[in-house]
Amino acid sequence: xxxxxxxxYRLVAALVLSVIVIVLDQRTPWAEPVRHVxxxxxxxxxxxxxxxxxxxxxxxxxxxxxxxxxxENQRLQRQSLILEQKVQRLAVLEAENVRLRxxxxxxxxxxxxxxxxxxxxxxxxxxRQELVINKGTVSDVYRGQAVLDxxxxxxxxxxxxxxSSRVLLLTDASHAMSVQVNxxxxxxxxxxxxxxxxxxxxxxxxxxxxxxxxxxxxxxxxRYPRGYPVGTVTTVRHQSGAPYAEITALPTARIDRASHVLxxxxxxxxxxxxxxxxxxxx
Amino acid sequence: MRSxxxxxxxxxxxxxxxxxxxxxxxxxxxxxxxxxxxMLLVLVYWVxxxxxxxxxxxxxxxxxxxxxxxxxxxxxxxxxxxxxAYVMLAAYKRMRVFTSLQQCAVVFLLIGTVSLLAYSVQExxxxxxxxxxxxxYASFTSALFWxxxxxVLRWVQLRFLVR
Numbered sequence: 001x002x003x004x005x006x007x008x009y010r011l012v013a014a015l016v017l018s019v020i021v022i023v024l025d026q027r028t029p030w031a032e033p034v035r036h037v038x039x040x041x042x043x044x045x046x047x048x049x050x051x052x053x054x055x056x057x058x059x060x061x062x063x064x065x066x067x068x069x070x071x072e073n074q075r076l077q078r079q080s081l082i083l084e085q086k087v088q089r090l091a092v093l094e095a096e097n098v099r100l101r102x103x104x105x106x107x108x109x110x111x112x113x114x115x116x117x118x119x120x121x122x123x124x125x126x127x128r129q130e131l132v133i134n135k136g137t138v139s140d141v142y143r144g145q146a147v148l149d150x151x152x153x154x155x156x157x158x159x160x161x162x163x164s165s166r167v168l169l170l171t172d173a174s175h176a177m178s179v180q181v182n183x184x185x186x187x188x189x190x191x192x193x194x195x196x197x198x199x200x201x202x203x204x205x206x207x208x209x210x211x212x213x214x215x216x217x218x219x220x221x222x223r224y225p226r227g228y229p230v231g232t233v234t235t236v237r238h239q240s241g242a243p244y245a246e247i248t249a250l251p252t253a254r255i256d257r258a259s260h261v262l263x264x265x266x267x268x269x270x271x272x273x274x275x276x277x278x279x280x281x282x
Numbered sequence: 283m284r285s286x287x288x289x290x291x292x293x294x295x296x297x298x299x300x301x302x303x304x305x306x307x308x309x310x311x312x313x314x315x316x317x318x319x320x321m322l323l324v325l326v327y328w329v330x331x332x333x334x335x336x337x338x339x340x341x342x343x344x345x346x347x348x349x350x351x352x353x354x355x356x357x358x359x360x361x362x363x364x365x366x367a368y369v370m371l372a373a374y375k376r377m378r379v380f381t382s383l384q385q386c387a388v389v390f391l392l393i394g395t396v397s398l399l400a401y402s403v404q405e406x407x408x409x410x411x412x413x414x415x416x417x418x419y420a421s422f423t424s425a426l427f428w429x430x431x432x433x434v435l436r437w438v439q440l441r442f443l444v445r
Contacts, residue, residue, distance in 0.1 A: 007337055007338050007368055007371045007372075008368075010337060010338040010339055010368075011338045011364060011365070011368040013338075013339075014338050014339065014341070014342040014360070014361075014364035015361060015364065015365070017342065017357075017360075018342065018345075018357040018358075018360045018361035018364065019357070019361070020357075021346070021356050021357030021360065022355055022356065022357035022358060022361070022403060024356075025355055025356035025357060026355065026407055031356045034346070034350075034356060035350055035356060038346065038347055038350040039350060041347065041350075042302075042347065042350050042351045045299065045302045045303055045306060045351060046306055046351075048303055049303050049306045049307040049308065050308070052307075053308060121306050121308070122308060123352065123353060124305060124306060124309075124314050124317055124352060125314075125352060125354070126311075126314055126315060126412060126416070127404065127409060127410045127411055127412055128353065128354075128409055130353055132306075132353075158353075159353060161350075166353045173408075173409075173410075173411040174408055174409055193411075194411030194412075195411070
């Protein structure tokens with residue numbers, strides 16, 4: 001019987017294999033196939049774990065009274081009217097923006113398609129701020145894709161499995177992105193604090209950033225699309241003697257309340273508006 | 283005895299998958315701190331029950347699956363589960379004669395140790411924001427759940443004739 005083999009050899013084999021896999025996973029993309037194959041087996045577990053939540057929602061929807069449904073219908077109709085009116089203005093602004101950009105010799109990519117996905121899991125490890133969504137490479141989700149909800153950016157896809165994907169949240173301690181203040185265009189690096197907030201890194205003490213400022217994505221780094229709201233500044237603290245101001249922000253997206261998210265599909269033309277702008281400015 | 287032929291691998295896999303389900307089922311944020319390491323508990327039970335069949339390589343495989351399930355660095359829990367299975371293999375004869383309190387203490391130490399190993403891998407890749415003693419909460423609740431898990435799996439083992 002093979003059971004008589006010394007388990008110590010197997011332990012050594014498993015340890016060596018583990019270390020190799022860890023290094024491969026961290027330094028190279030070669031561990032991806034393993035992850036991909038195991039993804040077929042882990043996705044059903046996430047789907048089943050989400051099932052009670054799903055069926056509970058379905059039940060409460062079925063059990064709603066006619067009057068509350070009518071009320072909701074009216075509210076949504078009003079909302080859609082308001083949104084339609086805003087979209088009318090947006091079309092004009094967009095056209096104007098494109099004309100102005102043409103004058104500057106830079107192209108614009110304001111349009112982007114989105115894919116709707118449902119959140120089916122949250123990372124059980126408090127050290128990682130990640131979500132699991134119910135769309136994978138089968139639905140053309142890819143690593144690095146930007147994820148947002150109706151209010152703003154949520155994060156990016158870090159691991160696209162076949163049937164489900166993992167989304168790294170903006171608030172994760174290992175996440176950072178380039179943002180600018182909507183009011184005056186001051187750029188800064190926005191990082192997660194590992195809990196529910198964000199902080200701006202390396203902002204000079206004299207920078208013009210105030211409480212309540214809206215931070216929008218810049219599109220630098222070619223990962224996030226430009227111009228989506230990311231966070232609102234909540235505190236600005238200037239310390240005498242410290243080289244940088246201490247600025248914290250909260251995400252505009254309702255990360256802890258969202259049940260559906262949008263994945264941004266890239267538009268066909270890979271435009272680089274900011275590069276063109278810089279070249280022109282000089 | 284020829285009745286020693288292994289059987290019931292499917293039952294073992296299903297019990298591990300149910301443990302995986304318990305790992306990811308949504309809970310309030312506060313309870314996440316004390317969520318027991320279900321898969322590790324189930325693995326430890328099967329190692330103790332069937333030391334000739336379930337060992338280090340099973341531990342490694344289940345650990346890799348757990349890595350993908352929770353999105354950890356691939357191999358982080360593979361390493362931890364393999365070590366946990368090895369320690370249990372080395373101690374299964376003693377574990378069988380221990381009182382339940384002693385068993386719980388061993389499970390606490392085992393899960394605490396291998397979680398610390400996994401934590402140190404996670405820290406080396408920069409994905410930790412809480413201090414390492416926080417993993418002790420989950421180890422403690424795992425030890426509390428050891429006897430109930432044991433009782434359930436014992437029944438499963440007898441009912442489905444897992445050998």
